[in-house]
Amino acid sequence: MTNSYRLEEELKRYFGYSTFRVGQKEIIMDVLNGHDVLGILPTGTGKSICYQLPARLLDGVTIVVSPLISLMMDQVKELKAMNFKDTIAINSFLDYESKRRIYQSLGRYKLLYVSPEILQQQELLHYLKNVNISLFVIDEAHCISQWGHEFRPDYQKLKLVMEILGNPPVLALSATATKEVQDDIIHSIDRQAIKRHIYPMDRHNIALTIQEVMTNDEKIDIISNTLKNHRVPTLIYFSSKLAAETVSFKLSQRLPNHRIAFYHGGMEAVDRISIQQQFMNDQIDIICCTSAFGMGINKNNIRFVFHYHFPGQIESFIQEIGRAGRDGKQSISIVLYAKQDEFLPKQLIENELPTDEDLNRAYRYLNHLHKQDQPIPADGNVVQSALEISETQWRFLIAQLEKHGIKYENGLKYEQHHAKIFQQIKYTRNERLNLKHDKLRDMLHWLQTTNCLREELYSKFQKGYTPVDEYCCSNCGITLKNFNPVESRTEINLPTWEKKLKRLLLIGDYHETE
Amino acid sequence: MYTEGIILECIKQIKDNRTIYGIYHILAGKKSIQSVHDARLFRLEKYYGIYQTMTRESFISIITTMQKNNLIKMDKDYYQITDTGEAVLKEYRASNLVTYLNGIRFTGRDITFIERLYLLVQTYSNIKANNNAFIPIIDRPEITSWVRTFYQQKRHIDITETLYKELYQLLTYVSDLEAEFFINRFTGYKYIGRSMDQLANEYQLTRDNASILLIGIIHRLLHVIGDESSTFEILTDVASVTTNNQKFITNTANQTYQLLRDGYHIQQIADKRNLKLNTIYDHIVEIALYDRDMEIESFVKEEDQSEILAAIQKARSYKLKAIKDHCHDSISYFQIRLVLARLKELLPGDDMHD
Ligand SMILES: Nc1ncnc2c1ncn2[C@@H]1O[C@H](COP(=O)(O)OP(=O)(O)O)[C@@H](O)[C@H]1O
Ligand SMILES: [Zn+2]
Numbered sequence: 105m106t107n108s109y110r111l112e113e114e115l116k117r118y119f120g121y122s123t124f125r126v127g128q129k130e131i132i133m134d135v136l137n138g139h140d141v142l143g144i145l146p147t148g149t150g151k152s153i154c155y156q157l158p159a160r161l162l163d164g165v166t167i168v169v170s171p172l173i174s175l176m177m178d179q180v181k182e183l184k185a186m187n188f189k190d191t192i193a194i195n196s197f198l199d200y201e202s203k204r205r206i207y208q209s210l211g212r213y214k215l216l217y218v219s220p221e222i223l224q225q226q227e228l229l230h231y232l233k234n235v236n237i238s239l240f241v242i243d244e245a246h247c248i249s250q251w252g253h254e255f256r257p258d259y260q261k262l263k264l265v266m267e268i269l270g271n272p273p274v275l276a277l278s279a280t281a282t283k284e285v286q287d288d289i290i291h292s293i294d295r296q297a298i299k300r301h302i303y304p305m306d307r308h309n310i311a312l313t314i315q316e317v318m319t320n321d322e323k324i325d326i327i328s329n330t331l332k333n334h335r336v337p338t339l340i341y342f343s344s345k346l347a348a349e350t351v352s353f354k355l356s357q358r359l360p361n362h363r364i365a366f367y368h369g370g371m372e373a374v375d376r377i378s379i380q381q382q383f384m385n386d387q388i389d390i391i392c393c394t395s396a397f398g399m400g401i402n403k404n405n406i407r408f409v410f411h412y413h414f415p416g417q418i419e420s421f422i423q424e425i426g427r428a429g430r431d432g433k434q435s436i437s438i439v440l441y442a443k444q445d446e447f448l449p450k451q452l453i454e455n456e457l458p459t460d461e462d463l464n465r466a467y468r469y470l471n472h473l474h475k476q477d478q479p480i481p482a483d484g485n486v487v488q489s490a491l492e493i494s495e496t497q498w499r500f501l502i503a504q505l506e507k508h509g510i511k512y513e514n515g516l517k518y519e520q521h522h523a524k525i526f527q528q529i530k531y532t533r534n535e536r537l538n539l540k541h542d543k544l545r546d547m548l549h550w551l552q553t554t555n556c557l558r559e560e561l562y563s564k565f566q567k568g569y570t571p572v573d574e575y576c577c578s579n580c581g582i583t584l585k586n587f588n589p590v591e592s593r594t595e596i597n598l599p600t601w602e603k604k605l606k607r608l609l610l611i612g613d614y615h616e617t618e
Numbered sequence: 619m620y621t622e623g624i625i626l627e628c629i630k631q632i633k634d635n636r637t638i639y640g641i642y643h644i645l646a647g648k649k650s651i652q653s654v655h656d657a658r659l660f661r662l663e664k665y666y667g668i669y670q671t672m673t674r675e676s677f678i679s680i681i682t683t684m685q686k687n688n689l690i691k692m693d694k695d696y697y698q699i700t701d702t703g704e705a706v707l708k709e710y711r712a713s714n715l716v717t718y719l720n721g722i723r724f725t726g727r728d729i730t731f732i733e734r735l736y737l738l739v740q741t742y743s744n745i746k747a748n749n750n751a752f753i754p755i756i757d758r759p760e761i762t763s764w765v766r767t768f769y770q771q772k773r774h775i776d777i778t779e780t781l782y783k784e785l786y787q788l789l790t791y792v793s794d795l796e797a798e799f800f801i802n803r804f805t806g807y808k809y810i811g812r813s814m815d816q817l818a819n820e821y822q823l824t825r826d827n828a829s830i831l832l833i834g835i836i837h838r839l840l841h842v843i844g845d846e847s848s849t850f851e852i853l854t855d856v857a858s859v860t861t862n863n864q865k866f867i868t869n870t871a872n873q874t875y876q877l878l879r880d881g882y883h884i885q886q887i888a889d890k891r892n893l894k895l896n897t898i899y900d901h902i903v904e905i906a907l908y909d910r911d912m913e914i915e916s917f918v919k920e921e922d923q924s925e926i927l928a929a930i931q932k933a934r935s936y937k938l939k940a941i942k943d944h945c946h947d948s949i950s951y952f953q954i955r956l957v958l959a960r961l962k963e964l965l966p967g968d969d970m971h972d
Contacts, residue, residue: 202763365813366815371813371815372814373758374733374736374755374756374813374814375813375814377754377755377756377757378755378810378811378812378813379813381753381755381805381810382810382813385808385809385810387809387810600798601789601797601800601801602786604798604801604802605782605786605789605801606782607806607809608739608743608801608804608805608806608809609739609742609746609778609781609782609785609806610746610747610778610806610807611778611779611782
């Protein structure tokens with residue numbers, strides 16, 4: 105039904121690429137033939153095309169559920185007035201009026217990005233029921249699985265949503281999913297006949313190295329010694345905002361010719377976009393960041409990814425180093441491993457889930473309200489601060505309460521208040537905790553192995569990997585002597601504000617100073 | 619030294635009438651009646667809402683640092699300015715910034731103006747380079763949709779040149795250093811502007827000082843635009859905020875005002891709106907602060923006003939409790955707050971501020 109010759113032509117027509125990358129065509133063909141598809145493709149290989157092209161070719165609307173619907177994406181798509189006119193993102197940031205306008209003409213769009221939360225809204229579902237849905241895409245599908253590294257409770261409700269929408273064909277996509285997670289995804293959406301397209305996720309052009317150090321100063325020495333001869337796009341990952349900032353300042357002193365900035369979720373939106381875009385535009389060489397950096401980053405020539413702190417699980421690690429070398433050229437991952445850092449991810453895990461103490465407090469709080477015959481405050485923030493728990497702990501609690509039939513809609517309706525529910529929640533919490541500790545153990549195991557790091561890193565995800573000769577890993581032996589990546593250009597610093605203003609608005613002789 | 623200077627100025631004016639958090643609320647522009655009120659009462663209007671993104675924690679850490687650097691010291695639960703502090707205050711008072719800031723007039727509008735301008739410049743720059751696909755540096759829907767509308771309205775004329783001329787003209791009203799500081803933040807075609815942290819670093823300012831300097835420059839520019847709207851046609855558009863929450867801080871107070879004007883009594887309004895009586899009182903004080911045309915006589919008779927004024931003099935304080943203690947029991951806190959809201963008109967001269 106879909107002849108391959110034409111698919112290449114369509115790819116060229118809509119996206120300007122002349123060939124498909126590994127996996128894209130196979131997935132797209134199955135999608136166009138109406139099959140349910142599970143696609144596991146390594147980060148950066150082009151998952152988006154797998155639904156964007158079908159969206160162009162199929163009649164009706166393609167819905168994409170993604171946890172990463174940032175406003176940015178919405179606006180990029182909108183302002184990309186050229187070929188993406190009929191694309192829209194619906195999220196909770198839209199004001200009432202725009203939402204109404206969009207809802208009433210949903211059928212007009214080809215590609216509809218939605219957050220999992222917004223799909224819980226009756227109003228949206230009501231309108232969606234009346235449009236022809238050609239494809240239901242679940243991006244970052246591992247979020248559906250409890251065993252995945254980024255479990256999102258709202259993802260588990262997608263099966264129900266799809267039922268309401270008349271069970272349209274599904275395309276579930278992810279970059280990191282173990283066999284276990286893949287099975288869980290299929291089980292959660294109940295599509296046993298799904299076609300699996302699983303591609304190996306090892307990246308042969310990323311060399312894997314670990315350097316064991318005793319102190320943080322040593323880490324800074326290694327980073328500056330490595331980079332002083334290479335001014336190339338570089339990411340350095342940290343597990344805390346403060347560390348990212350501090351080290352960014354220290355490195356600026358050690359590497360005065362490099363342009364260095366930090367990035368974390370605590371910054372204002374304008375500044376976050378500005379740093380991201382400066383990096384994309386080669387105005388910054390090195391970014392010291394937390395895991396908040398990376399989503400939607402599409403820079404193809406990142407040469408070094410350092411881990412000043414290592415993440416708590418291999419999945420995150422694979423994703424973070426996967427931002428390097430998307431152009432296929434040689435790139436290097438360097439983990440700076442200090443034994444004493446092990447407590448950091450442990451602490452993060454503990455802070456993510458409510459403690460027994462937190463749960464007891466929540467139980468007493470709800471019981472108290474119940475006895476007083478008072479409703480639970482509609483504003484989640486109020487409850488959260490009354491219970492003195494973090495946002496992630498609160499989200500966990502809410503999801504658990506809902507699972508046990510305690511609804512949180514315009515304030516919780518708290519009908520059942522059995523201690524038993526809290527027992528079960530504790531049980532789930534422990535399960536989740538064990539899972540996270542297991543994942544951390546795997547990570548630590550990898551950091552300490554003496555075997556080939558490449559072989560070990562991917563063993564949980566796939567059988568085998570592409571062997572690499574020269575730049576495999578630090579356990580196989582590696583030297584950066586002959587590593588000569590292309591250096592970044594220097595930006596032109598204009599001397600006066602008048603000239604800068606001219607450059608901004610491209611007036612007259614603005615470029616003469618170059 | 620801007621941040622410190624401003625806080626010192628606030629301490630000087632407020633004395634022991636409020637705790638240190640009163641200052642935080644003024645600077646952060648907490649949309650509460652109390653903070654607008656305080657700004658007016660202590661003549662700190664120009665500082666109202668000039669640092670909206672400041673968190674309570676960072677405010678506390680600024681105060682702690684000031685104390686450590688011996689600019690202020692604690693004395694009987696209130697801060698006093700030291701000699702070192704006086705020197706910093708003097709230095710601050712000599713800066714351009716003092717004459718630039720006008721918080722009560724521009725708060726809210728300043729951010730809207732600058733964000734529109736960032737996006738407008740970025741948009742025209744890219745369009746001039748025939749580049750339609752760029753990532754907007756500002757992604758707040760209200761800003762992007764304003765820019766989109768603006769662009770569509772003007773699409774038949776090329777305003778880039780005019781925009782350039784106006785910006786050029788405008789920036790001659792500030793120093794070269796300030797103009798450069800301001801322009802470094804802008805993004806255009808293939809060129810992304812500096813983040814606040816980068817700017818601070820380049821100009822060797824703390825982040826707080828950099829933020830306040832930027833706001834100061836914006837206030838100055840808004841002032842110039844307002845004075846010469848015929849010179850700055852495009853920029854006048856960019857600076858005009860039509861939504862009416864300029865005049866009233868909150869929408870809800872506005873609704874109460876509407877009902878008042880329709881002739882409802884306070885209790886009726888409370889019932890009608892399903893709000894507490896105290897909330898309605900808050901609204902009325904808020905309206906009194908913002909709308910000088912509202913009569914307060916129907917809530918506080920003139921003789922009661924005089925009594926409250928006398929009590930303020932006697933108490934030598936703006937603390938509600940202290941004032942109430944010097945009044946008859948029949949005078950309510952609500953009435954005292956109303957009089958305080960109008961104090962400037964009722965009490966001409968400087969007699970409370972020495
Ligand atoms: N067939 C192709 N040929 C060339 N470039 C492609 C192709 N498919 C995708 N790309 C590019 O690869 C990059 C990564 O694509 P994206 O879908 O964001 O990756 P992922 O979601 O898998 O991380 C994008 O810049 C995209 O334009
Ligand atoms: Zn190896």
